[in-house]
Amino acid sequence: MGPVMGLVLCLSCLLLLSLWKQSSGKGKLPPGPTPLPIIGNMLQLDAKNISQSLRHLSKVYSQVFTVYFGRRPTVVLHGYEAVKDALIDREEEFSGRGSVPVVEKANKGQGRVVFSTGNGWKEMRRFSLITPQNLGMVKRSIEDHVQEEARKTNGG
Known part of the structure; x- marks a missing residue:
């Protein structure tokens, strides 16, 4: 086995490990687009118009969804009802800070x-x-x- 094949094998193992770690670490997070290893959902979001990107994702995944900025998950609340539910009806669950x-x-x-x-x-x-x-x-x-x-x- 040559050095190129060994490198491809190592990168494949790291990719699989990263995907497994992200999927097992989700826990009770809401659904969202599947993130890429290391960069998360950065390619799916338009940096110049992030609000439009999040609006489009809310139509696909509902008003509460998860996006990954790098390897860090972020729960997005889109719309009045979602924010009201989180901050008033479930205030104890959402009272923490990042x-x-x-x-x-x-x-x-x-x-x-x-x-x-x-x-x-x-x-x-x-x-x-x-x-x-x-x-x-x-x-x-x-x-x-x-x-x-x-x-x-x-x-x-």
Whole structure:
């Protein structure tokens, strides 16, 4: 077996492994166009008019579908009903945030305030809302601030 045949065999094995990994990793993702290894669905999307490409895919796969940008799956919600269902009717399932690998590596998995998600985010939010109140910083309502500024502006 020559070096060319060995290279073709290795590339074929990598291609099959990539396809198997993508199909087994889908889990509970909605249907969508079959992605290519490494580049995903990038060839099926027009970079100059991505909204038109997504609109066309929504007609084929329904209002909720999955596209791959590279090896990363992205669930697309197209249309008012799909967005309403996701953000209002199923808010707990869709309340998480995506991960940013560079930030995760830099912060060693601790997303701090901006990039936190899940229970860490809920605790951080609760702390940032309650602590200023406990320190007496948010005792007056916004209406009081507006009235005070109006009095200063009117010279009263």
